[in-house]
Amino acid sequence: MTEEKPVVAFLGPKASYTHQATIDNFPSAAYDLSPQITIEDVFNAVQNSTAYRGVVPFENSTNGSVVFTLDLFADLNSKYPDILVCGEAYVKVKHCLLGNQGKFGGGPSTPAIIESPLSSGAVTPTILNPLPTKPSARPIGDLRGIKRLYSHPQAWGQCKSFLNTYLKGVERLDVSSTSRAAEIVAGDGSGESAAISSGIAARIHGLGILARGIEDRGDNETRFFVIGRATTAANGISEHPDTTINTATQNYKSLISFTVDHNNPGALAHSLSVFEKYGLNLTSINTRPSGTENWNYIFFVEIKGRRLEDGEGEGAVNQALGDLKDVCRGFRWLGSWENRLGRER
Amino acid sequence: MTEEKPVVAFLGPKASYTHQATIDNFPSAAYDLSPQITIEDVFNAVQNSTAYRGVVPFENSTNGSVVFTLDLFADLNSKYPDILVCGEAYVKVKHCLLGNQGKFGGGPSTPAIIESPLSSGAVTPTILNPLPTKPSARPIGDLRGIKRLYSHPQAWGQCKSFLNTYLKGVERLDVSSTSRAAEIVAGDGSGESAAISSGIAARIHGLGILARGIEDRGDNETRFFVIGRATTAANGISEHPDTTINTATQNYKSLISFTVDHNNPGALAHSLSVFEKYGLNLTSINTRPSGTENWNYIFFVEIKGRRLEDGEGEGAVNQALGDLKDVCRGFRWLGSWENRLGRER
Incomplete structure (x- = not known):
């Protein structure tokens, strides 16, 4: 045991919204909060074990997904093989x-x-835009x-x-x-x-x-992911970094990325249908270029449910991933974590 | 008949990649090419009938979708009820x-x-990035x-x-x-x-x-959409602006947007499965915030196939849209056009 506090890397600088999300979840009394210049730096710090956890923005309720984060999870150059999502946080954005x-x-x-x-706040209605916001x-x-x-x-x-x-x-x-x-x-x-x-x-x-409060929507929120590094157990199998998983609640989400053979154009629909087969609700889909060939994509799906660890039995997520293996070209489980939607501070 | 050439609005300024896509498809001898400041201006010009066609970027093979264009197709304020995609163009990007x-x-x-x-081109390999690009x-x-x-x-x-x-x-x-x-x-x-x-x-x-040629991938390409305004026929039914549709070829794509009831979390998978049911290959999926409620999305799917006009019979796309109506909250057919992939200049 050491007296040093565990390091939590976050997308800085200080006073950023990510900093807010980090403070909310990792009190500075117990953690050493370390601002990073880029989202990639946060991934590097966690993969490299210089940080115990990382906090990165994932999506905004008005603006959509943060493509930089998606591209790091896509991990085209295999730089982040051990990164898993182990938590999420929602922060209200007040610009x-x-x-x-x-x-x-x-x-x-x-x-x-x-x-x-010039600053009356009046917005002139036009034929094209009869009800301007x-x-x-x-x-x-x-x-x-x-x-x-x-x-x-x-x-x-x-x-x-x-x-x-x-x-x-x-x-x-x-x-x-x-x-x-x-x-x-x-x-x-x-x-x-x-x-x-x-x-x-x-x-x-x-x-x-x-x-x-100049944002278009007063309920503007950003969702952050807490990332950790999978530990490799003695049997060589990767284990989820979150050892405090609460098995009592079923309210979990999981992130999975997969690619399909684009010469088999039914493959995307087939891949998505495996989640339906096991009653796993899709809560979001994202698409990014696969980086291998033009107009070929990597897909990210979020589903309700948790992948069970070895010894916990065969859950629906485990079964769906078993089926997914047969219909997609490749997939990666990117973590399961407790759903925090509606529990933001 | 007038001597004036039809106006084609495009995302300017002159010498932009969109200009290149426009010139490739609308020779300036036959068309009056009109640069616009924003993608929204192009949508306005077409909706307003000040332009016969518009050309806007839709996605890049390295960088992914152009979210500004997706948000205009999402049309949250119902400003573009008559905009349909009636063509596509691919342009190689050489930065x-x-x-x-x-x-x-x-x-x-x-x-x-x-x-x-400082400009040796050497990239130092590190433990974190042993094979830098x-x-x-x-x-x-x-x-x-x-x-x-x-x-x-x-x-x-x-x-x-x-x-x-x-x-x-x-x-x-x-x-x-x-x-x-x-x-x-x-x-x-x-x-x-x-x-x-x-x-x-x-x-x-x-x-x-x-x-x-400083782009990461030498095959970097951008895909553009040609948009037109649906004409309203005497019977009040919207008609596709492209009257030169080639019924001989089956090589068409269609764009459809839809929203689902997010309290019915199986709705997304059900909506996607209607395309599979009719053998319509999904070629892309995009997601954007729906603008109505946080963490509620509008989905865009592209499928292989063409919606048939009235009098042409009931094609697979028409049947899928009939089924989609029953499982999603709302949908919009955003046009069908001839597939140009692999036919770029």
């Missing part, structure tokens, strides 16, 4: 528009609400001087309505995270830049909040 | 690294090959002065290996198209910026080519 204004305009106090024809948030700062916006690419799609109404035509610059966007804006003395980021990032980087 | 060097270094002649420890392209210009890279977000994912080898750590700025990236670099007198763009963009914007 804010952050700028230098709050700083210059009198410290932490909220700037006066500024109304201008009106943003739910209004600026609480003056946006007229903003010439550049920084954020993570996913954020643009989550704040379409606010951006189209109040910041149409303003240049958008993609950076690696919403927190990094806040950092860049904090370092820009011109006052012409703003960031879409979190409230916590405003506090950390000393920025003013020019608008709060 | 180049463009900079101001060629211009200053003696006009259109190729600059001398510059070797430096080596880029197939080598720089033909000096990349050491490059501090900023501009391109379309999809291009970063297509040129990972070259970028990681020769331009690691250089700031990446996303712009709306690879052609726009070239335009920005052409306007930057500092010489510190470079663009990932096409050879045709180098010519149009007067830039030098610093490296050719």
Whole structure:
């Protein structure tokens, strides 16, 4: 036994939404939380055993799947043979528009609400768009001087309505995270830049909040996966890293990737039907290029259920995987974990 | 009859890959090719009948689906009720690294090959990555002065290996198209910026080519959809815009979107099985957030086959759609068109 706390690697920087998901599940009193620059770095840290667990974003309720994460699970270069999903976490996303204004305009106090024809919030109905979406948030700062916006690419799609109404035509610059966007804006003395980021990032980087809750959907959430490394038991068989599995609850999900022979075009439907055969509900499907041949895909399915470990008997997931083997070209079980949907903080 | 040529709207600007796909299918002698700023503008032009056809990117063989296009087909705000796919086109993507060097270094002649420890092309194997992907392209210009890279977000994912080898750590700025990236670099007198763009963009914007064919996979291709507006016949029934359908060939594909009741988790598998029942091969599946409720999706399937028009009888696609109606919450046929895979220019 050592006194060192187990390391949990997460997609940083500090104050990112992934950091929030990590703190919620791994209290810093008990874990050493280690921010990483890319999602790949998190996978490397876990595969390499420099981290006990990793936390990565998997999908957003408005914007869909995080393809970078899917591509790492696809593992085309066999760099992550031991990575398994062993948990999930949901975090509500509350985007804010952050700028230098709050700083210059009198410290932490909220700037006066500024109304201008450019920021009335009115959206003109047209024949093409008779019912334009009106943003739910209004600026609480003056946006007229903003010439550049920084954020993570996913954020643009989550704040379409606010951006189209109040910041149409303003240049958008993609950076690696919403927190990094806040950092860049904090370092820009011109006052012409703003960031879409979190409230916590405003506090950390000393920025003013020019608008709060600017996402199109107030219930915008991101789902994160906790990844761990499969341990190899004495018998050479990989074991799930989560030793605290609660066998009492049946509320589990599993992630499986598979490829099919694209010269046998019925193979995809056959592969999917094995889950139906064993009563395993498909909760999501994702597709990415297989990396081997053009227009050939790797599929990711999530199903309700848990693969039983050796000695636990033959569950429905085990049986389905047995059948899947015969109809697909190759598959990989990527972990089973307890369903946390509806249990977010 | 008018002398005016039919308008074909495409995702611009000029010299974009979509422009290439458009020229290949709609010769400018017969059509008025009209570049649009966004994919949404192309949908609007066709729905609004200001364009006879539209051309939009749908998926890339390395990077996967274009989610902006999928979201427009999802049509959550019912803005595009009459849009149907009536054709497809494949274009080989050959990315180049463009900079101001060629211009200053003696006009259109190729600059001398510059070797430096920073651009040796050697990729160090590590325990984590014992077989790193080596880029197939080598720089033909000096990349050491490059501090900023501009391109379309999809291009970063297509040129990972070259970028990681020769331009690691250089700031990446996303712009709306690879052609726009070239335009920005052409306007930057500092010489510190470079663009990932096409050879045709180098010519149009007067830039030098610093490296050719820098994409990870030499067979990188993008698939485009040609969209048209369904005409409403006298009987009130929508008709496919493509009146030149070749009934002799059976080589068609169809696109269908559907949603399922997510409280009935077997609904997805049931919906997919109707295609199998009628022997319709699924060639792709895509998923996007449904926009109605979190973790509820709209699915897009592509199948081999063509929906027959009224009077043509009941084909397999028509029968499958009849069955689909009973198992999904809602569906939409988004067009049938001739398969062009393997027939690209």
